[in-house]
Amino acid sequence: MHLIFIRHGESTGNAGLPTDDLTRIALTDKGHEQAQRIAAEWTEAPTLIALSPYLRTHLTAQPTCERFPQVPVQVLPMEEFTYLEPSRWRGTTRDQRLPHIEAYWQRADPDHQDGPGAESYNTLLRRVRQTLARLQQLPPDALVYAFSHGQFMQALRLSLLFPHWTAREQMAHFWPFNARHPVLNGERMPVRWVQGRWSVDAVEAPSRRPARQQGPGAGHAQQ
Template identity: 45%
Template sequence: MKNVRLVRHGESAANAGAATLDHASIPLTEKGVEQAKRVAQSVGRVPELIVASPFSRARATADATISVFPDAPFETWPIEEFTYLDPTRCVNTTVGQRKAWVDHYWANADPSYIDGEGAESFLEFVGRARSFLDRLATHPAQDILVFSHGQFLNTVAWLIERKPLQIDAQAMIDWRRYEIDNHVPNGCGFVVSRAFSDSLWTVSDSVDIYGAVNLNMLQARSCMP
């Protein structure tokens, strides 16, 4: 059985409501650092591989676990968060200030739309999540620990559970509802697994009451056929 433990980064400055300069270098807050430490304490067994997004908040969260397991192999994969708004117009803005742009983007529901240089389309974003699952399936490591972002992790789970045949406007609307209904808190996550004899992934819940991922207490989450 291949088990992949997926963790969202700890609380970032943007999550806490601060204005940020760019999407890639947002730091963790003090609370986010503590969440990262709790995640590291809950890991339990040495991962065969640790993977992180190139964005600093995910890497900083991963660093807490890397310090506990310094001999575990580490790799950076393109599993960064969905950048669907033009980064240049988002400079020095808060989540609240961007709300109208966010609402307009999702109401438009155009999977191929690109908001500006440095942004990606929903089609491209889903393609990255598909590529991530393909890479996991072929990687020789069987116990993998991944540090990424809320929307990316929800896309991975959505692909597994919804199994969309095409990425059209309706799929985009469904994803948005799914993402809101299945919000992944900072420092929390879930596990996806795949039997050697099966080509299908399954998803399990893995969140404890302290706001950190508890990787040793899993409950099956029902998946759509």
């Protein structure tokens, strides 16, 4: 089985504009152009097109769905990681949230929940496992185009590359790893089911002792 995860095109939040409802963030003109380019570059029709519940993945996938109108579409729990309580940050920009974002990741507590509507890191990891388990039910020769989000894709990649890590270790390494290997808007990440296990392309392995926490990469500050 071959999954290709795609991060959504540039959103208004990625472009530095204030965000309100995290589920309804739209694409910029550049994001729509990225969506068109993604659709034009596919070389074969997939078995399934998968989306997160959030608007920005639906808008990114729309040109691909129009190109392959006979392919079924399914919504899976691979939405972006919401780790700050949403009600406290409505109408704010990424830069305004940045000190609180850095504090969250420096805490490195996978069970910490910031407030109502926020997830813990362990909740994110459960959604990663749920998504892969549901896709694993497809035929062995299935090809899936899965439109998702940067932090979800990064957590999935870390889980597959370093399955021996605890959730706390993974969380402690997350931002330094992301600074070296960011998932950019419109970027694809192939994942395969081979010989009874999921695999993802290898990247440079981080030290077991994470470097000093660095700020989030562009576009990854909870949007």
